Amino acid sequence: MPTQSSSTATPYTPPLEMLQAAETMLAQATPEDLAIADKLYMAYGGVTGGRSAVTGAELPEFEICRPLVKAGWLASVREARALLGQSATLRIDTTDLDTRLAEFKAEVEEVVNGPEGRTDPFLMGISEIASATRDLAEATKSVGGDEEPVANLIESVTKALNERVRALATPPAESTATA
Known part of the structure; x- marks a missing residue:
């Protein structure tokens, strides 16, 4: 059975292009998509007890997460929409x-x-x-x-x-x- 990673592991430094792409994705995101990404992130934290399932570190609020983390959750929202066949924005015609x-x-x-x-x-x-x-x-x-x-x-x-x-x-x- 694998053990949890130790705190002496070398921190990951993403490539500059990846960080720039994340910033661009967040800048182009709708407020609705960001709100859903926040909810999905909170749901993940609810399952893991508010901690990272990889490191065990306490998860910060979504608003203060690094852009790459936010962009990852935003990509999850977009992929879920594509899988469900929904449009980019959900609107209710009343x-x-x-x-x-x-x-x-x-x-x-x-x-x-x-x-x-x-x-x-x-x-x-x-x-x-x-x-x-x-x-x-x-x-x-x-x-x-x-x-x-x-x-x-x-x-x-x-x-x-x-x-x-x-x-x-x-x-x-x-x-x-x-x-």
Whole structure:
């Protein structure tokens, strides 16, 4: 079984061309790619206890790593994207999601408010509320909560669902029971 390398090993000095290529790669990188490289580096550190698996030295934060190390993790991000068949930058098109959420909101309002615009507390049951809540959670996760119009729409539908839950949880008034 191989033993860990000793601390008396000669330090590695990469060729100047390699260092320059790393600097160029980092200068041309998108903020998104660098953020993903940082996350991958942190995931590696999570597995190794925050230490180098080769030397056992404590890993520095990604931001203060040498450019060659950062460029290596950036290359990993790019290779993973190529293997997964994804584009250079990941973008979420929320147009379809906006339309679907608007349609969903209209459906919920029609069910909750009825055709005359008044609330009918017996038209929507707990299973429908749970289903709608799951749909909202999924939509929020897909959008990431960054899109203000979508977030406002989700908030509006969530308020309608909360009102419905309160109506279901509130016992009928005594005056209605005796009338």
